[in-house]
Amino acid sequence: MTGFSADERPRRQPENAPLATGDNWPPAARLAKITRPTLVATGGASPESFVAGGGDFFARAADAIVTAIPNAERLTLAGQAHMVDPKALAPVLGRFFGA
Numbered sequence: 001m002t003g004f005s006a007d008e009r010p011r012r013q014p015e016n017a018p019l020a021t022g023d024n025w026p027p028a029a030r031l032a033k034i035t036r037p038t039l040v041a042t043g044g045a046s047p048e049s050f051v052a053g054g055g056d057f058f059a060r061a062a063d064a065i066v067t068a069i070p071n072a073e074r075l076t077l078a079g080q081a082h083m084v085d086p087k088a089l090a091p092v093l094g095r096f097f098g099a
Contacts, residue, residue, distance in 0.1 A: 032068050037072075039072075040069070041062070041074075041075040041092065043080035043082065
């Protein structure tokens with residue numbers, strides 16, 4: 001995985017581990033079992049605009065999720081943060097779901 005130091009790299013999780021792990025890393029082994037097309041989207045607003053100054057955590061987590069899920073698509077919504085404007089999200093979802 002790129003972008004993670006050896007100490008930050010997601011560790012293998014037990015099969016019954018919750019999706020939100022105690023160390024906040026995506027459970028790659030469980031995600032690898034997803035077979036449906038998957039859209040992983042994050043906001044593209046300045047990292048400092050996120051709650052508690054989330055930095056690049058969400059983008060890095062989304063990258064790890066896309067790496068783990070076969071047939072996943074990664075998207076960054078320009079100018080959006082946690083509270084996404086429906087006008088920015090609707091066309092993206094329409095395209096993804098084939099509307």
